[in-house]
Amino acid sequence: MAFDIQKIRADFPILSRKVNGYPLVYLDNAATSQKPQAVIDSIVYYYSNYNANIHRGVHSLSQEATDAYEMARKTIQEHFGIKNAHETIFTSGTTHGINIVASGFTNLLKKGDEIIVSAMEHHSNIVPWQMLCERSGTILKVIPMNENGTLQFSAYEKLLSEKTKLVFVNHVSNALGTINPIEEIIAKAHEKGAAVLIDGAQACSHLKPDLQKLDADFYVTSAHKMYGPTGIGLLFMKEKWGNILPPYQGGGEMIKEVTFEKTTYACLPHKFEAGTPNIAGGIAFGAAIDYLNTINFNEIETYETELLAYATQSLLEIDGLKIYGTGPSKTSVISFNLEGIHPYDIGTIVDKLGIAVRTGHHCAQPIMEYYKIPGTVRASFSFYNTKEEVDLLVKAVKKAQLMLG
Amino acid sequence: MTIKAIQDELIDEFSMFDDWMQRYEYMIDLGKSLPIIDENLKTDDLIIKGCQSKVWLNATLENEKVIFTADSDAIITKGIIAILIRAFSNQKPADILSANTDFIDTIGLKEHLSPTRANGLVSMIKQLKIYAIAYQTQLKK
Numbered sequence: 302m303a304f305d306i307q308k309i310r311a312d313f314p315i316l317s318r319k320v321n322g323y324p325l326v327y328l329d330n331a332a333t334s335q336k337p338q339a340v341i342d343s344i345v346y347y348y349s350n351y352n353a354n355i356h357r358g359v360h361s362l363s364q365e366a367t368d369a370y371e372m373a374r375k376t377i378q379e380h381f382g383i384k385n386a387h388e389t390i391f392t393s394g395t396t397h398g399i400n401i402v403a404s405g406f407t408n409l410l411k412k413g414d415e416i417i418v419s420a421m422e423h424h425s426n427i428v429p430w431q432m433l434c435e436r437s438g439t440i441l442k443v444i445p446m447n448e449n450g451t452l453q454f455s456a457y458e459k460l461l462s463e464k465t466k467l468v469f470v471n472h473v474s475n476a477l478g479t480i481n482p483i484e485e486i487i488a489k490a491h492e493k494g495a496a497v498l499i500d501g502a503q504a505c506s507h508l509k510p511d512l513q514k515l516d517a518d519f520y521v522t523s524a525h526k527m528y529g530p531t532g533i534g535l536l537f538m539k540e541k542w543g544n545i546l547p548p549y550q551g552g553g554e555m556i557k558e559v560t561f562e563k564t565t566y567a568c569l570p571h572k573f574e575a576g577t578p579n580i581a582g583g584i585a586f587g588a589a590i591d592y593l594n595t596i597n598f599n600e601i602e603t604y605e606t607e608l609l610a611y612a613t614q615s616l617l618e619i620d621g622l623k624i625y626g627t628g629p630s631k632t633s634v635i636s637f638n639l640e641g642i643h644p645y646d647i648g649t650i651v652d653k654l655g656i657a658v659r660t661g662h663h664c665a666q667p668i669m670e671y672y673k674i675p676g677t678v679r680a681s682f683s684f685y686n687t688k689e690e691v692d693l694l695v696k697a698v699k700k701a702q703l704m705l706g
Numbered sequence: 707m708t709i710k711a712i713q714d715e716l717i718d719e720f721s722m723f724d725d726w727m728q729r730y731e732y733m734i735d736l737g738k739s740l741p742i743i744d745e746n747l748k749t750d751d752l753i754i755k756g757c758q759s760k761v762w763l764n765a766t767l768e769n770e771k772v773i774f775t776a777d778s779d780a781i782i783t784k785g786i787i788a789i790l791i792r793a794f795s796n797q798k799p800a801d802i803l804s805a806n807t808d809f810i811d812t813i814g815l816k817e818h819l820s821p822t823r824a825n826g827l828v829s830m831i832k833q834l835k836i837y838a839i840a841y842q843t844q845l846k847k
Contacts, residue, residue: 321726642781643759643779643780643781644758645758645759645780645782645783646780646781646782646783649782650730650782653726653727653730660758661758675758675759675760675779676758704727704730704731704734705734705781705782
């Protein structure tokens with residue numbers, strides 16, 4: 302399908318609304334993306350036509366719902382190039398996925414073992430591991446960052462040793478947009494026998510990772526950043542780890558047999574899917590992927606790269622504007638500040654003009670600490686954004702500068 | 707001047723403006739006239755942490771009236787603080803306690819006092835009242 306921006310915009314009903322009297326310019330896609338009609342319809346259709354609890358139900362509705370949910374799992378598996386359907390685990394989102402893994406490693410690590418994180422992680426890929434360190438006596442090491450918002454790869458190589466058991470980095474930084482060299486990071490960790498978790502929350506709306514080729518031990522992401530609903534995500538876990546890690550939560554669905562003396566656990570993926578899942582969410586996650594594949598990821602990448610270049614160039618024409626995250630490999634995210642002006646003030650003024658950006662530390666306080674700033678304004682673009690919207694952003698930022706300066 | 711009279715005066719001043727931009731410009735100007743807290747007092751003890759902007763607030767008692775000084779690192783937040791301080795500073799503790807902040811809605815700046823706004827202002831109002839309670843207790847003794 303040719304990339305027809307007007308047709309694509311028409312797929313997203315929210316894009317036609319007004320905010321504060323102005324047409325909405327939605328540039329907070331890194332926080333959550335908007336949903337196409339196909340995704341919204343899949344949720345409405347599920348609840349209107351075949352809502353039932355899945356697995357083990359003998360009645361027809363339950364069977365239909367189970368089929369649709371498992372079909373979505375298959376869609377997700379294929380999209381991410383995952384070898385087996387049972388390595389495709391539904392979670393409530395990226396944070397949940399990370400916690401399943403961090404919790405699972407508690408008894409696999411011993412005092413003095415080391416785990417490595419990067420300096421540009423979201424808090425959700427820092428805190429669960431700090432909690433793991435508290436439980437297991439493991440030491441947390443940090444890969445430092447360069448001024449342009451890229452990781453210091455040589456420092457990473459030096460941190461790796463026989464003591465390293467786990468490495469966890471994001472595929473793409475949420476605050477800076479930097480695409481990290483995860484292939485090399487994974488390969489180097491594996492040389493030392495360490496497992497790797499990749500936080501793909503910010504990547505999967507822009508890139509299509511092939512998880513078999515990538516060879517990460519764990520890959521986590523959230524549906525809501527890739528045009529699906531909130532409350533559902535993917536935890537890819539290599540079969541080997543699925544058998545080693547203990548369950549995260551106990552409950553229904555995750556058992557093989559329960560007696561008061563001893564319970565045995567279900568096989569993958571159900572071992573990690575205790576309780577009634579987000580059925581509509583899972584089905585809609587599949588619908589989001591189907592939708593994305595009608596556009597084609599190469600076209601998305603090309604369009605977004607062009608939009609990023611245009612937005613970067615346009616914003617840099619504003620006096621006193623500084624962009625954080627200027628590495629060579631980026632997704633369409635621009636974090637910036639205006640000299641002498643608090644990002645909160647800029648966000649407030651541009652919102653009054655109908656433009657949604659995010660301001661603050663973006664749940665990545667160590668990055669803000671690195672740059673010695675209270676936060677940034679972050680404009681994050683999707684394939685449904687346009688150059689005209691970039692122009693409106695630039696105009697609004699200039700207006701804010703005039704009012705606040 | 708009573709708190710109510712000051713609030714009415716503020717409502718009157720803001721009613722001159724036709725659109726949000728003029729209101730904001732005026733608010734930002736008011737922020738510049740804020741009785742700024744002494745730099746030495748901008749410590750962690752007097753900070754009110756919002757998620758995004760920081761607010762510092764200090765209070766002293768002079769002639770049985772509470773005098774507030776404050777500051778913020780964000781200029782819009784500072785503007786709102788200036789409005790609140792104009793209404794509540796140099797007032798008796800009991801009057802501060804019985805007053806409300808409904809006038810902020812009337813002048814069209816309601817969104818800034820939303821509990822989810824993360825700018826520290828809701829906590830600041832709470833802190834204003836806590837100072838008033840403390841001084842009221844002190845005066846009764």
